[in-house]
Amino acid sequence: MKKTEQLYEGKAKKVYCTDSPDLLIVEYKDDATAFNGLKKGSIAGKGVINNQMSNRLMERLEKAGIPTHFVEELNERETVVKKVSIVPLEVIIRNISAGSFSKKYGVEEGIVFQQPTIEFSYKNDDLGDPLLNDYHALALNLATAEEIETIKNYAFRINDVLKAFWSECGITLVDFKLEFGKTSDGTIILADEISPDTCRLWDSVTKEKLDKDRFRRDMGGVEDAYSEVMNRLMNHK
Ligand code: TMP
Ligand code: ASP
Numbered sequence: 001m002k003k004t005e006q007l008y009e010g011k012a013k014k015v016y017c018t019d020s021p022d023l024l025i026v027e028y029k030d031d032a033t034a035f036n037g038l039k040k041g042s043i044a045g046k047g048v049i050n051n052q053m054s055n056r057l058m059e060r061l062e063k064a065g066i067p068t069h070f071v072e073e074l075n076e077r078e079t080v081v082k083k084v085s086i087v088p089l090e091v092i093i094r095n096i097s098a099g100s101f102s103k104k105y106g107v108e109e110g111i112v113f114q115q116p117t118i119e120f121s122y123k124n125d126d127l128g129d130p131l132l133n134d135y136h137a138l139a140l141n142l143a144t145a146e147e148i149e150t151i152k153n154y155a156f157r158i159n160d161v162l163k164a165f166w167s168e169c170g171i172t173l174v175d176f177k178l179e180f181g182k183t184s185d186g187t188i189i190l191a192d193e194i195s196p197d198t199c200r201l202w203d204s205v206t207k208e209k210l211d212k213d214r215f216r217r218d219m220g221g222v223e224d225a226y227s228e229v230m231n232r233l234m235n236h237k
Contacts, residue, residue: 001074003025004018004019011033014029025078025079026079027077028048036125039216046197046226047077049226050196053195054070060161061158061161061162064157066161067189068190086192089122089123089143089151090129091179093178094113094174094175095163095175096172097110098213116156120134122137123179158178159176166201167204168236169229170232171204171210172204174199176198176200196226198212210225210226
């Protein structure tokens with residue numbers, strides 16, 4: 001598999017074309033941003049961890065019957081993925097109150113919900129990724145009703161798989177963001193990444209934050225938190 005021209009550079013990854021029209025190569029960077037790019041920084045070694053962690057989790061999801069873009073890990077930072085057109089919806093599942101949920105609804109962090117919540121944001125940096133519901137997504141032609149149904153079903157199933165997996169690692173899956181894409185034949189598959197950049201992960205016993213909130217909130221110990229999560233994932237049988 002050979003990289004050809006760069007297709008796109010995002011905040012945390014670069015995406016390259018390959019000699020195969022249906023495949024891309026993603027390269028994970030150490031760059032970190034928050035608050036829609038307002039806060040910029042770097043987390044040493046993050047690209048390596050996020051690449052490998054996301055791939056291991058996508059392999060697990062594939063085994064559980066969830067189609068993903070993962071094809072093959074090339075090296076520490078680069079992975080071959082299926083080419084998709086990204087559905088411009090950020091899909092957020094929450095098991096426990098935190099972050100923007102706590103802020104918006106005026107509740108403390110750490111309230112365990114009876115059942116998970118799902119919400120969509122319109123993936124549009126210029127607009128600051130505004131929250132929207134199914135009807136808005138349909139009105140804006142971001143996806144069809146059937147695609148939205150498929151995405152919701154996958155998102156809750158992914159939550160079940162990831163919650164159980166992280167729990168076995170002594171980690172509580174608080175919330176996370178997913179992105180889905182459409183292959184050339186219209187199939188919806190999981191795309192983007194699953195990592196401490198895109199999930200809130202708390203130590204199950206101490207409740208210590210082991211994710212990007214340490215960067216967002218200037219808590220320090222960011223690199224150590226990412227390494228800790230990666231070690232627990234690698235030590236899982
Ligand atoms: P929020 O509480 O800020 O809405 O974040 C919910 C989850 O989504 C949290 O796990 C972090 C993740 N997330 C992203 O992956 N990208 C983003 O741009 C934002 C705002 C959140
Ligand atoms: N996607 C956000 C940003 O643009 C980062 C985050 O809070 O996760 O900067």
